[in-house]
Amino acid sequence: MGLFHSTRSSAPTLSSKEAIRRGIAADGGLFVSDELGARRIDIPTLPGKGYLELAREVMGILLPDFTADELAACVEEAYGGTFASDEVTPLVPLTRSPGADGTPAYVLELFGGPTSAFKDVALQMLPRLMARTGADGGSGERIMIVTATSGDTGKAALAGFAGAPGCGITVFYPEGKVSRVQELQMTTQEGSNVAVCGVRGNFDDAQSAVKRIFADEGLAERLRAQGVVLSSANSINVGRLVPQVVYYFAAYAQLLRAGAVEPGDEVEFCVPTGNFGDILAGYYAKRMGLPVSRLIVASDRNNVLCDFLDGGTYDRNRPFYTTSSPSMDILVSSNLERMLYYASDGDCDLVADLMAHLADEGAYKVPAELLARIREDFGCGWADEDQVAAAIRRCWDDNRYVIDPHTACGYHVLGELAPAPGTAARVLLSTASPYKFPRAVAGALGLFCPPDDFAAMKVLEKATGTRAPKQLATLEGRPVLHGDAVDVDGMAAYVEAAASRL
Structure with a gap:
């Protein structure tokens, strides 16, 4: 993807290896490349490609100064036998769609790695x-x-x-x-x-x-x-963000193999998000040719992103809530800066000004035309604690499928929002095993909930016939x-x- 520079300045430029090593630009901005979308993935070829091949292809485009041999070694080390499924991020159909219109819905399980959370996909890489x-x-x-x-x-x-x-x-x-x-x-x-x-x-x-x-x-x-x-x-x-782009293409490949969509059919992705990185990866995938009708931000009670997408004002000067979905308890969504850069056609001065306002005043407002452009790609919704619990229970009742509180935010939002026009299928990204939050999940299912997480795991296993991942169940006593x-x-x-x- 060529040379990288800060979201706040077009100079100096770095290779992808240098950008990964530095992590963040000297001016506080995030590294971006102006060649995003110049090379696109050939969608009809996706069904014949497994996850590891897709990872090599997508990352080869986004990180071009890594050699093919280097990327092949990285991919094999990261995903060769380290995840529970050969698909790495398997797609699971829901028996009943969360939405009233009945559009087919699926869960993309991102939690099959060593720590039972979606972050493994990127942090193994x-x-x-x-x-x-x-x-x-x-x-x-x-x-x-x-x-x-x-x-x-x-x-x-x-x-x-x-x-x-x-x-x-x-x-x-x-x-x-x-x-x-x-x-x-x-x-x-x-x-x-x-x-x-x-x-x-x-x-x-x-x-x-x-x-x-x-x-x-x-x-x-x-x-x-x-x-x-x-x-x-x-x-x-950027080295953490890029591997996440792969699983959007992997999800579409699985839909194609299942005959659920035809090449070119648009899919809607609903993403529980706090720091905006997981959903930004979907935006990258769309710019690389993935047929995406809409990307839906699903928030918890800390709904700063929803307020921004509704009105164009990002304001972190608000109460902070500790919820049952702690990985989304965030008021400063850092990766939003990258989206602002691309949505504004690379206006570094605008991004720098907005980030200065955020640092100095805790808030900024984007121009109306920029907000309109952002809303062409993104929708939003949020769930309070009662709605999260109800979504966990409803997903179990309707599908006999157990979800964690973060995923439940997305499940609730899918039930509230009608699909974007032209949507052939909806995919909910499931970001963590329910066994990372066993008391919250067991309580939502109406089970007797011991105050100890490990006792709650056993209650949840017995009631649902599922099993806690070994790496979580064996934490007790370490x-x-x-x-x-x-x-x-x-x-x-x-x-x-x-x-x-x-």
Whole structure:
């Protein structure tokens, strides 16, 4: 996809390997390429391609300075036997559509990887890409991955980077604002290159502090003296975003193989989203030729994205709610910046101005014509806590299919919104195993809900005939290896200390 530059400035330009290694641009912007959409995927050929072949093809277009051999090795390492299904992201038909019109609906299961969350699809790949960036020229430069997580990114990144040669990883999570299972997944992580730390604040506090850490020139200079550079595993890193584009094409390929659509038929995707990365990958896929009628943002009670898509004003100055879908409890959706760049035809000055308003005032408003263009591609809806619980119960009653609270937000929204005109099928992206949130799911199904997550898993298994993923069920009793917690203003010092141990 050619050279990359910041969303806020067209210079300097970097290769995709350099962009992945740096993670975020020096001016705080996100890396983009102006060649997105110049090369398109041949849709009629999709049914004959499995996931690994699709990954090589899509990523070869988006990351062109990786050789075919490099990408083939990355794909095999990331997806060869590491996911529960050979499809990697299998498509499951729903017996009954959530919508009243009866348009066929499917669930795209993204949670079959090592940590039972959709982040695995990208974070099994990112360390392999990072290892092949080859930017150190043999100098021995080491990379410290620094990431903030709202629940799932942290463990998926830890699973990908633990023990990775030449890398360390520091993960910050909002203390007390992730599920018990999510917390244990992170705090029990083994690895001499791993640091995990709670933050006294919410995800937005942690994410904003991580961005400040990347912009801290004094810190960067001190780390360079130690032979360490910082990079990111959040979806602000283009190497994290690109692998997610693949599963949109994989979903369409499965629909074609099943005879559910014909080549060219338009499909609508509903995506539970907080940081806008998962749904942005669908936008990339559409620009690469995937027949998408609409991309639907599904939010929880922290519905800042829905308000933006409804009225054009993005305003993070609002109450923050802790919900049963913690990975979506976000008020600053970083990847929206990339969409603004593309929707405005690459207007770096506009994007820089909007982001300055967000930083200084906590809000910005886009021009009416830009909002109209965005709404051609995106729809939206949101669910409160009662609606999430009702959606979990309704999906079980109608389909005998168990969904987690994040997926339930999307299920509710699909039931509320009529399909876009011309939609042949609707696909709901399921972002996490229900067993990551067993008490919330069991409670929604009307089951007696023990206060302990692992007891709740057993109740859920018995009632539904499903099984908890082994990697979750066996967390109980593992020793907690990481018990650190800091205030937001202590995060930079924590990173520096972790880097000194590399």
